[in-house]
Amino acid sequence: AQTVTQSQPEMSVQEAETVTLSCTYDTSESDYYLFWYKQPPSRQMILVIRQEAYKQQNATENRFSVNFQKAAKSFSLKISDSQLGDAAMYFCAYKRLGAQKLVFGQGTRLTINP
Amino acid sequence: EADIYQTPRYLVIGTGKKITLECSQTMGHDKMYWYQQDPGMELHLIHYSYGVNSTEKGDLSSESTVSRIRTEHFPLTLESARPSHTSQYLCASRETGFGPAATNEKLFFGSGTQLSVL
Numbered sequence: 273a274q275t276v277t278q279s280q281p282e283m284s285v286q287e288a289e290t291v292t293l294s295c296t297y298d299t300s301e302s303d304y305y306l307f308w309y310k311q312p313p314s315r316q317m318i319l320v321i322r323q324e325a326y327k328q329q330n331a332t333e334n335r336f337s338v339n340f341q342k343a344a345k346s347f348s349l350k351i352s353d354s355q356l357g358d359a360a361m362y363f364c365a366y367k368r369l370g371a372q373k374l375v376f377g378q379g380t381r382l383t384i385n386p
Numbered sequence: 387e388a389d390i391y392q393t394p395r396y397l398v399i400g401t402g403k404k405i406t407l408e409c410s411q412t413m414g415h416d417k418m419y420w421y422q423q424d425p426g427m428e429l430h431l432i433h434y435s436y437g438v439n440s441t442e443k444g445d446l447s448s449e450s451t452v453s454r455i456r457t458e459h460f461p462l463t464l465e466s467a468r469p470s471h472t473s474q475y476l477c478a479s480r481e482t483g484f485g486p487a488a489t490n491e492k493l494f495f496g497s498g499t500q501l502s503v504l
Binding site for chain 2: 276281305307309314315316317318319322361363367372373374376377378379381
């Protein structure tokens with residue numbers, strides 16, 4: 273079975289600095305998707321960024337970028353120029369191609385210090 | 387912005403009560419999901435639906451049931467609530483598309499229902 277592991281329960285960063293959240297996963301599949309979702313306090317969970325496993329190029333969305341290492345099964349999220357609004361729980365997720373469900377990691381609570 | 391709605395936002399009830407958590411989306415998405423999430427923990431899939439009259443159980447065993455009579459509506463029911471059912475329940479949906487890879491892989495989430503059973 274596929275598993276997703278986020279080894280950092282909590283992280284904090286100073287406003288305007290850069291932070292990296294770690295995620296590793298275990299799968300025997302070669303075609304899959306990886307995601308980072310953000311869950312702000314008392315607000316809807318939203319998609320931050322996604323990566324197709326067949327793409328070698330790392331996905332980027334404005335201040336958010338990933339470091340996808342397929343061989344190492346690693347999928348870290350880098351947030352540049354951290355803002356107060358980035359404070360949230362961040363979940364890494366995996367989905368096998370053609371599957372219906374996402375497998376989520378345990379989450380990392382990110383705090384932004386002003 | 388996501389057009390997926392869950393009601394109620396918070397619910398506190400006594401043991402043994404029957405409850406229904408509502409989830410509706412106006413995006414015409416075929417696929418809908420219910421996740422259970424304890425505070426600060428990962429999400430666990432408890433039910434999903436491919437479309438009308440199609441429902442499946444997820445990975446986490448749940449005493450709840452779901453129905454999908456209309457595309458936009460995916461309610462979750464607990465016939466007899468117990469304290470062990472206390473949790474946050476998140477509803478999500480996504481479209482079935484045939485566009486570029488991953489364009490239809492985005493999940494839209496509702497705001498969740500925080501259920502407390504006393």
